[in-house]
Amino acid sequence: QITLKESGPTLVKPTQTLTLTCSFSGFSLSTSGVGVGWIRQPPGKALEWLALIYWDDDKRYSPSLKSRLTITQDTSKNQVVLTMTNMDPVDTATYYCAHRLDWNFFDYWGQGTLVTVSS
Amino acid sequence: EIVLTQSPGTLSLSPGERATLSCRASQSVSSSYLAWYQQKPGQAPRLLIYGASSRATGIPDRFSGSGSGTDFTLTISRLEPEDCAVYYCQQYGSSPWTFGQGTKVEIK
Numbered sequence: 001q002i003t004l005k006e007s008g009p010t011l012v013k014p015t016q017t018l019t020l021t022c023s024f025s026g027f028s029l030s031t032s033g034v035g036v037g038w039i040r041q042p043p044g045k046a047l048e049w050l051a052l053i054y055w056d057d058d059k060r061y062s063p064s065l066k067s068r069l070t071i072t073q074d075t076s077k078n079q080v081v082l083t084m085t086n087m088d089p090v091d092t093a094t095y096y097c098a099h100r101l102d103w104n105f106f107d108y109w110g111q112g113t114l115v116t117v118s119s
Numbered sequence: 120e121i122v123l124t125q126s127p128g129t130l131s132l133s134p135g136e137r138a139t140l141s142c143r144a145s146q147s148v149s150s151s152y153l154a155w156y157q158q159k160p161g162q163a164p165r166l167l168i169y170g171a172s173s174r175a176t177g178i179p180d181r182f183s184g185s186g187s188g189t190d191f192t193l194t195i196s197r198l199e200p201e202d203c204a205v206y207y208c209q210q211y212g213s214s215p216w217t218f219g220q221g222t223k224v225e226i227k
Contacts, residue, residue, distance in 0.1 A: 047156075047164065047207055047218040062215050063120070096163055104211035105154035107175060109163035 022097030142208035
């Protein structure tokens with residue numbers, strides 16, 4: 001079955017760069033139509049889509065965060081990595097990675113990882 | 120960017136009642152590319168509906184979706200206690216993919 005799990009630091013300082021890893025199983029990012037996205041959710045607030053990487057290595061970013069985000073894949077390790085530069089306290093959120101197939105909705109989600117930005 | 124506005128903000132109903140949740144888009148959502156998710160406290164979102172009206176695998180048939188263009192609805196025909204959650208709509212017709220702000224369903 002499909003599973004995803006996020007990992008990374010729980011606390012980062014303002015201006016630092018955040019690196020999150022999504023480790024997945026049950027599918028291959030080499031399969032046509034497959035993609036992995038990142039979505040975040042500040043405490044008590046709504047979901048916000050951040051980035052998406054496709055099986056063909058095409059990438060999409062939220063325009064409001066594009067300058068700060070990079071999404072990459074390591075197909076051999078079944079991992080997707082998201083980096084976000086210049087972190088700010090407003091970036092405090094639970095960060096989720098999720099699977100998509102053929103269309104850009106998300107049918108499987110990781111459990112999420114809470115990242116707090118504070119000095 | 121398509122802005123999704125969900126209403127009401129909170130819905131408080133008794134078990135067995137019908138819940139009707141609205142999602143309105145700031146512009147037409149192409150090909151009814153609209154999904155609904157359920158999120159319980161401390162959990163990740165769970166896909167309920169895609170393509171405006173198709174139920175995801177394993178979703179009970181008391182959940183149904185409808186609508187097109189700019190107006191979409193999620194209906195829970197007979198509320199059960201475990202349906203207590205926040206429900207989000209998401210459009211995937213045009214990038215950036217966007218979510219609504221959520222509707223909280225409370226069970227009396």
